[in-house]
Amino acid sequence: AIFQRAHFLSAASGLDHAPPDQGAEVAFAGRSNAGKSSALNALCHQNRLARTSKTPGRTQQLIFFQLDDQRRLVDLPGYGFAKVSVAIKTGWQQLMANYLAERQSLQGLVVLMDIRHPLTEIDRQMLAWGQDGELPLLILLTKADKLKRGAIDKALHLVRRELTDLPPGSQLLAFSATKTLGIEAAQSWITAQLAH
Ligand code: GDP
Helix, strand or coil: CHHHHCEEEEEECCHHHCCCCCCEEEEEEEECCCCHHHHHHHHCCCCCHHHHHHCCCCCCCEEEEEEECCEEEEECCCECCCCCCHHHHHHHHHHHHHHHHHCCCEEEEEEEEECCCCCCHHHHHHHHHHHHCCCCEEEEEECHHHCCHHHHHHHHHHHHHHCCCCCCCCEEEECECCCCECHHHHHHHHHHHHCC
């Protein structure tokens, strides 16, 4: 039920502009087009919540959504654009690495990857930052409705085999925002992290 109460709190270009580092938050990271906005909207049962994150000028910011006065979800800037400048790429890496390493209230990281093209180089970078920080990871293989059951299982197996050494508390799920697959499991995981 807390998910339904999600609302935009603020956008920050860096940690110095972020809300006070208290309470608990879970952050969402994914290559652009991985389905991050759709997942946030589906998890919060709101059609337009994560649209804020796509406002031009906000695409390189941390977007904070408040659930209640102690709990937040954070939409991290998308990554993996094919043609961004080196300056933007460096800025993105610094913002992400800094946020993931420094943010005390961060209790878990959701990493979203298209189930048809998981584990690109940039996904591995993302996962490595989470692993370095011993952050529990929720890995969502998105758009699972695009595959049949057998292919879903194959993708899950492949990713599980590649990702040994995940931090304790980590979980891997097939997910679909449109066919509502994995939503309740993802909500349970997030709720559990936010209770820490
Ligand atoms: P973001 O850039 O990571 O925020 O990705 P979006 O949520 O905007 O989704 C990118 C594209 O993938 C859009 O065209 C969505 O409609 C589509 N998409 C997102 N989630 C799903 C899903 O679960 N199933 C299907 N079939 N398409 C999806």
